[in-house]
Amino acid sequence: MRGSGRFVLLVLVLANLGYFAWSRGSFAALGFQPAGFGEAEPHRVELQVRPELLQIRKAP
16 A cells, blocks of 8 residues: 555656646647747737627626
């Protein structure tokens, strides 16, 4: 039982380290990067389709 607890702890620590590295963009060279990591706001504005049709209304 003790060895399996250590194994689970090791897996959790490695998963957290992997997530931390991924969220910082460390795996971008391999093609693994968080959504929006390479995007900047000007690029997102260019992707909008007919933004002039957007209407902001108060809730009824």
